[in-house]
Amino acid sequence: MKQLQLAVFVLLAFFGTSCDKVDDLLTFYINQEETIRVESNFPIGIVTPLSPIPVTTNSEETFKNNKTRAELVKDVSLNKLTLTIADPAGENFDFLRSIEIYLSSDKGGETRIAYLDEVPKGLKSIELKSTNAKLDQYIKGETYTIRTKAVIGKPITRDISIKAAMRFKVTADPI
Template sequence: MKKSLFTPILFVLVLLLGIVGCKKIENLLSFQVNDSSSFVVPASGLLNTTVLSLPGATVNSSSSGTYSANNTSADYVQDVTLDRLALTVTDPAGQNFDFLKSVKIYIASDNSGTNKTLLASLSPVPTGQISINLTPSGAKLDLYLRSGSYTLFTDVEVAQPVRQNTTVRADSRFNVKARLK
């Protein structure tokens, strides 16, 4: 009996199409949500190593629009993690992060902060930088990105007195996995 070369080639082609098809479906269900907010580190004559807990800053998330654009909704979100959190000094001009020794940012579903979870942190903060990237905590964040907003709480340890109010922008990028509607 003669074996056909056609059968193994057909099998390999079907297998490859299956793998490529699964990758496309996986990509449709994985996307990113980008949010931005600002907070102010108040001027103070506090001594080194003083920890300041700043008031919560509500973030109106872009998650709802991003979910819709990816043919899903908050109800279908299965896994959210922080991919990146960058802080940038926006005011006053010329200010850098030399006044900080460490920073921790927490996320909560509301302004009360009763269910806050560590989002990202950095210690020590490098000197001479106007923009820094924090280290994500790896926490599962589904609860916080299911609603249209969340609150960020910031704890900073100052390395030197803060001479003037300093505005900091926080740009976050979340990895989201969700099912299609």
């Protein structure tokens, strides 16, 4: 009986490991970089949306380069989102109290993809927390829009440009 239990355990471990390896073979990443602009007249202390940023995905080409098609993509999620001050050179995120990033599309709906409730002081680059939301509809589509909500903690005397580097994890079914 113990041999049978051991055999079942080995088979389950093999199939569990094999499935993970197959998923790894069918997983790739899409990197997207956009610039968010915070204007000097931004209100302090209230949640305020920044100007939306339209994004063209070029997903068909990306899927083709990774030997898959949109209809075979089964899961897309945000793997990483890093914000870095691009301009002015000496600025850091001390002006920012909290931030949320959303994706939306013409097909309806908006999804919160990342956030940081308390922005640490003194940093020029911050990594937001992913919500692990399912983002297939946005990445498979031709376009989507990035929208940002922010709470500013202190006055901004000049416009600030922030580079948003996003990495999406894509897993597809085999062809």
